[in-house]
Amino acid sequence: MISKKMQSMVENGSVIRAMFEEGKNLARIYGADNVYDYSLGNPCTPPPESVRQEACNILMNEPEMLVHGYMSNSGYEDVRASVAESLNRRFGTDFGAGNLIMTVGAAGGLNVALKTILEPGDEVLVFAPYFVEYNNYISNFLGVPAVVPPGEDLALNVAGAEKVITAKTKAMILNSPNNPTGAVYTEAEIKALADLLETKSAEYGHTIYLLSDEPYREIVFDGAKVPYLTKYYRNTLVGYSYSKSLSLPGERIGYLVIPSEVDDFEMTVQAAAVANRILGFVNAPSLFQRVIGRIPDQTSDLSIYAKNRELLCRELGRMGYRFTAPRGAFYMFPESLEPDDVKFCAKAKEYRLLLVPGSSFRGPGHFRLAFCVSHEMIERSLDSFEKLAAYYR
Ligand SMILES: Cc1ncc(COP(=O)(O)O)c(C=O)c1O
Numbered sequence: 001m002i003s004k005k006m007q008s009m010v011e012n013g014s015v016i017r018a019m020f021e022e023g024k025n026l027a028r029i030y031g032a033d034n035v036y037d038y039s040l041g042n043p044c045t046p047p048p049e050s051v052r053q054e055a056c057n058i059l060m061n062e063p064e065m066l067v068h069g070y071m072s073n074s075g076y077e078d079v080r081a082s083v084a085e086s087l088n089r090r091f092g093t094d095f096g097a098g099n100l101i102m103t104v105g106a107a108g109g110l111n112v113a114l115k116t117i118l119e120p121g122d123e124v125l126v127f128a129p130y131f132v133e134y135n136n137y138i139s140n141f142l143g144v145p146a147v148v149p150p151g152e153d154l155a156l157n158v159a160g161a162e163k164v165i166t167a168k169t170k171a172m173i174l175n176s177p178n179n180p181t182g183a184v185y186t187e188a189e190i191k192a193l194a195d196l197l198e199t200k201s202a203e204y205g206h207t208i209y210l211l212s213d214e215p216y217r218e219i220v221f222d223g224a225k226v227p228y229l230t231k232y233y234r235n236t237l238v239g240y241s242y243s244k245s246l247s248l249p250g251e252r253i254g255y256l257v258i259p260s261e262v263d264d265f266e267m268t269v270q271a272a273a274v275a276n277r278i279l280g281f282v283n284a285p286s287l288f289q290r291v292i293g294r295i296p297d298q299t300s301d302l303s304i305y306a307k308n309r310e311l312l313c314r315e316l317g318r319m320g321y322r323f324t325a326p327r328g329a330f331y332m333f334p335e336s337l338e339p340d341d342v343k344f345c346a347k348a349k350e351y352r353l354l355l356v357p358g359s360s361f362r363g364p365g366h367f368r369l370a371f372c373v374s375h376e377m378i379e380r381s382l383d384s385f386e387k388l389a390a391y392y393r
Contacts, residue, residue, distance in 0.1 A: 009136070015360040016040060023354050030352060036381035037354045040367045041330065043247035045300045045372075049081065051246060054294045055287060067290065071272040075102025075255070079293030083255060086296035090105040092227040094258075101256045101272050102284035102292075105249070106241035108216045108276075108307050109256040110137050113211055113237050115170070116268060118143040122170035124211075125161055131179050131213075131332065143170070146361060147241025154181045154324045154333070156189040158196055165200050171209040176226060177216040180361045180368040181333040182326020184224045187232075190262060194233040207235050207263045215241035215254070216329035221306055224327040234261045242292060244330075247300045253288040304328045307350050308371040315382050319389045330372040333363065337392035341367055344370055347391065351384035 019039040026035045058067055074080065080097035087093050099162040103109035114124070120142035127148045134150050151157030158270050161172065174193070176185040185193075193210075201208045212229040217240065220226060230236045241254035242327050258269050276283065283289075313325050323334035336344035341364055343360060348355045348367070358366030371378065 003135045005139075008313050014133075016356055019354055019356060021180075022349075025347075026352060026354075033380065035354065036373075036377060036384060038371065038373065038381075039354045039356050041244070041370050041372060042249060043330075043372050043376075044374055045245055045247055045302065045304045047247045048295075048298050049299055050295050051248070051291060054291045058287060058290050058294075062290070063088065067287060068285070071276040071283055071286065071289075073101075074269075074281040074314070075100070075284050076286075078256070079289045082293045083296045085259070087228075090297070091231075092226060093230060095257060095259070097259060098269065099258055101258065101269070101276060102289050103239070103254045103276065104252045104281045104284055105243055105254045106213055106239050107133065107137070108252065108279075108281050108284070109239035109241070109254050110173070110211065110213060111140060111279055112256055112272050112275040112281075113209075113239060114138060114141050114143060115279060115381065116271045117151075117209055118170055121168065123166060123168045125164055125169060125172040127157060127161070127174065129358060129361035129366070130173075131175060131181055132361060134173055140231050144168075150363060154178075154183040156183075156185045156193060156349065158189065158192045161193065162196055162200075165196070167204045169200070169204075169208055170206075171211055173211045173213055174229070175213040175216075175329025177214075177218065177224075178218060178331075179322070179329055180331045180356075180358070180363065182329050182331050183324075184220060184226055184327040187225070187227045190227045190229060190232050197233055197235075201235070212236055212238045214238060215244045218245040219302055219305055220328040220329060221309055226328065230257065230259045230261075234259070235263060237262070241392055245299045245302070246292075248288065251285060251288045253284055253292060255284075302333070304375065305372065308373070308375055311375065311378055312369065312371055316385060319386055320393075321385070321389065330370060332369040332371065333358065333366050336365055336367050337389065339365055341365055348384075348388055351388050353381060353384050353388065 023037040077097045080100040084095040118141040122143045123146040124138045124143050135145050148160040210233050238257035243249035321334045338344050345355045345357045355367040
């Protein structure tokens with residue numbers, strides 16, 4: 001008999017993944033061109049050519065024993081140094097190889113961070129609506145998610161966080177640019193949050209960590225700036241991933257930053273490396289570490305997301321959908337046209353639109369649109385959005 005916890009995880013399996021499967025079914029029935037799948041955050045723009053070139057160069061020219069062997073659980077030192085220098089150049093930070101641990105994507109990095117800091121029963125604050133996999137990551141280490149309700153117009157709800165924080169709070173996860181809302185938190189919001197964390201850490205007499213989950217850092221619109229959080233709050237750990245910026249979600253590559261100012265720095269870095277090992281990752285994938293080390297500043301051509309956002313905001317706005325325009329990531333979070341977002345998304349399916357109910361992100365009354373899709377698919381889908389809106393008029 002499998003564990004009760006896993007039974008319930010299977011039974012309450014991911015809505016988004018289920019939709020992905022359903023999309024494939026509908027495509028078989030109606031033809032792929034007649035199904036408009038906005039459900040999954042899978043990048044639609046290819047990695048830059050340099051990824052393939054560097055991977056080939058490494059495979060052809062570097063010693064096999066280096067490319068395919070074990071290395072330190074933290075990852076290759078030269079790769080971590082190269083990424084640290086890139087961060088310092090771009091964000092004015094002061095990191096070295098010793099501040100980084102290469103991880104199995106952002107998911108791996110968050111699990112390593114939570115394993116490193118959580119005691120059973122510790123609370124981790126999350127801001128609704130949010131990427132609900134956080135609940136699973138937190139419960140992996142017997143932590144408890146504490147949900148901060150949404151703020152006005154997708155703003156960061158610092159006042160709400162103050163009400164939810166308790167003596168049991170050990171960490172807070174912040175995701176900017178945000179999945180599912182596309183919000184990018186401003187410097188003023190980050191400063192207010194940092195003040196709250198300082199005050200509460202002092203009041204409760206223990207470290208409260210800020211975990212910055214930022215796989216969408218490079219995907220921003222209209223010149224939005226994404227503050228680098230370690231500059232605002234000392235006990236910040238940054239989880240990054242190349243899944244979205246380099247369109248490499250299947251390669252499972254990212255890193256965790258542990259700044260030297262973090263409490264018990266040496267111990268924290270060692271513990272995170274051990275966590276990487278004993279969670280079964282052992283180390284991040286070797287070949288893609290080496291690729292990243294050679295092209296630490298590069299991204300895919302991300303312009304498609306700005307183009308898609310422009311079209312959707314213009315057309316859905318014209319049809320009467322209500323939303324705050326995303327400032328980053330590749331998601332929109334409009335209000336559903338009936339209060340029950342699950343029913344609304346079921347109705348949308350009749351028009352062959354696959355949308356994810358906001359309640360799957362603890363944001364009921366909304367739906368998520370992942371616009372990492374081809375521009376042509378958006379154009380083809382507009383008629384369905386129009387008919388769906390007309391149904392509710
Ligand atoms: C907010 C957020 N965090 C983490 C992840 C996991 O990313 P990765 O593929 O790098 O593990 C995702 C993936 O979509 C995400 O949206």
